[in-house]
Amino acid sequence: MRRIGTGTWVVVALVVIALVCVVAGILPGTDAGALGERIAPVLGFVVAITIVAELARDAAVFDVVSQRLARWGRGRVLLLWALVVALAVVSTVFLSLDTTAVIVTPVVIVLAQSIGVSPIPFALATIWLANTASLALPVSNLTNLLAADAIGGPGAFFALSWAPTLVGIIVPVAILTLVHRRTVFAAYETPTPRRPADPTLFWSATGILLVLMPLLALTHDVWIPASVAALALVVLFAVRRRRALRLSLVPWQALALAAALFVIVETAHAQGLLEFLTSPTASGDSAGDLFRLAALGAVSANAINNLPAYLVLEPAAGDPVALMALLIGVNLGPLITPWASLATLLWHHRIVSLGVEIRWSRFVLWGTVAAVPTVLAAVLVLMWVAG
Template identity: 30%
Template sequence: MTAAAIFLATLILVLWQPTIGRFQLGIGWSAAAGALVAFAAGVIQPADVPVVWAIVWNATFTFIALIIISLLLDEAGFFNWAALHLARWAGGSGPRLFVVMVLLGALVAAFFANDGAALILTPIVIGILLALRMPPTATLAFVMAAGFIADTASMPLVVSNLVNIVVADYFQLGFADYAAVMVPVTLVSVLASLGVLWLYFRRSIPKTYACDALNSPSKAIIDRSVFRAGWWVLAWLLFGFFVLDSWGVPISLVAAIGAFILWLIARRGAKINTRTVLIHAPWQVVIFSLGMYLVVYGLKNVGLTDVLTHWFDQLAHLGLWGATAVLMGTLAIDGTQASGTTHLAMVYANIIGCDLGPKFTPIGSLATLLWLHVLARKQIVISWGYYFKVGLILTTPVLLLTLLALALRLSVSLTRAASGHVYFSLKDQQAEVRCALFRGQAMRVKTAFANGDAVVVRGSVSLYAPRGDYQLIVTGVELAGDGQLAVLFEALKKKLFAEGLFDAARKRAIPTLSRRILVISSAAGAALQDVLSTLIRRLPLVEINLVPVAVQGEAAAAELTAAVRGITSDSEFDVVLLVRGGGSMSDLWAFNDEALVRAIAACPVPVISGVGHEPSANCRPRWSYSKNSFPG
């Protein structure tokens, strides 16, 4: 309770930012105060500081460097030039102007973060609307769109939002890998945002406007040297983020180099007050990131994230689509047993929830608070009641469509990362270790290996500090025989064949018309739904009974064996269905357990196996007394 109370009090201070005498307690000092109270209460310890700093430093300095770049470009007239060009390109059409301004906001948010879009683009949009003498209702529509798109378009790149950087660093998501997933997802979010904004504000947008009222875009350029250099800096950022990141160069260093070069050019030109730009950079975010995350880390220390972990593990049983319901809890997600695409879905859904969820309220994100501050300076007041109403109407469909797009995107296999890196795990019956085969080495490895293969790897042990995880940085891979799991499978099959367990004479006849069927499967699996729909369609009068068991993981073999052993001749079942969906050999390994084989052999009722889809046929339990293709 103490940790939760400190968290809530810190959050209130961050949002309130009270003035004490002549000193305003900004977001940085508010978060720092919360961290100090957490230290005093024993919720966090000094040893937690380097752990938290390892999580937030890259995100924090990347964010500051990008804001400095955006401030310099703004002072040089870069964004005003772009906005005027788009306004002229719209050709006097109000609806077209609305669309291009929303798309401009999306581009600025993508490359300069949501806070940069809110801080820079909003006053430019207001200035253009005033020059065009737009009515107040139209101005409200455009500024609401500018504020909304700043967050809903802040997902495509790691640098588009502070949240993205923190989560990508924590889960070791490469820049290109992240973009490969989130760029198409964000396109859906932007199009959905544009659609709901247009539907809501369409009556407030004038059909035409006079282009003659706009200044020439060339007159908006204040410092041509910085303006021209800005294009080269943007090219450098793209190169550094997509290429150098895969070589292990921190994105904060890439952004800092770009900011420093642009600042030097601006300082030499003397048309921009570079000292003011540095003063106005959000340095308090450094203190805020460390202080606020320490307070959040206190929640982890007292076990709150363990509760979330349990919830996420339950959602993980629903697979990819269930995982998209997870909207928070990076630390909790890291503790779950979910793996593969389901784990990735949790991570990316967490990002989507943190980026879009704040649009429900006017205090949900720093970008929204900055946007409201800019509007207040321009004498434009947005009431909280109005924002709550609009936020609820606009955010809900965009959030749902974006999560749906994520689920569809992750339906594509992500075994090999878009950057060319290969991530996998080495495991035997006792242990498991994570491995990373980076692109440069992966190109030199000629051995093709897959799930279930026994391999010999060469590499070095590395510590990933933010999670405290050890991993093996692989430099070479060779197959060890035909794969250890395959070897074990063949050895067990040979042994049981020799004992006569698979003799045709032992097969039990399946009744032509079954009246009572026992299904042994996971209650949450898609396989069960396939079986039920098939049985209801083909045998509508049959009585179906379910024994829910784990079908994957450490407990699966024991639960499956116990379920089969529990069937007696008095059970009055005509047939038993043992089913689960497809997967790798390691996923299906519980069905290769020797005790389960012997339990099936001793079962007095015929057993039909439906394990895996047809491509997984080599992993089926061949010892079952009948074998049918798995429906679906």
């Protein structure tokens, strides 16, 4: 009989609390309905993109991509490291952090395993950059989309975000490079290329991904193209490899945890329990206000997840610069707890399915080491670009 882990029991307890909040009316019906409309597309996208990633892996798409990267690395891990960083950044900026957590993670894990080096630095680089590079554009993170109109649209958004985003890339990568220097500066033998077992399945899945990627960058409702791609792959696998279609394709535990946190935080907000967080309003002119907002955003994101943290703290930001400071906190800060962002939960689901284990105590330690200087430096450069 399979033993149920502590994490599963925690998720079950949170789901029960969330259900009680809704059923007992502690969360008013109108608020519950509004919350459902807001998070349903997000969770729908997560389900669809995860199914896409799982089936693309089964079709050997990630194996072939990792083999190509290994050849480009020419036997030097440092060059591969640069390629992985670039891949994670580009994916996050244009396709969103959740897409990076789901799609890029298996590529870099398989890559590290194929050349015989530790996958841990590659895995951490992917999830750290999925969060910290997600400040760049409105499409990079749902929190950005929520703030973009108030900041003034894509142009005004990027004018404030580009410098903090560079900090969000440089600082975490520098820390990982220093800590894992023995791995990063090592050499490797290029693995022998292997052909996909089912070329029809491989090329069909590759074509679906190539069509999906630009649509994710160009479409506001990203759950729609992701759902179409997931359905296409399910039909394809039903014809070519039916045994690959299984319930475990869906990250049930991550979804349940995210949904429960949304409901619980919204309930606390509706009952006025979180008003103390938003009582002081930042004008954006004071350095103290900006640091306070960013710190509050980072702490709240690690406590209750970055999206509900943003929604709770948004009223405390009085102008575009203050909103960007808040985004720095909720985007660059959630590197510490596993539930700080949905991307981290999805990332962990991916690495476990690929046989990679990481101690949460170590994740929390190094996440803290990275998050604190990254958020502080990002606020400093925000003040510089804001004038």
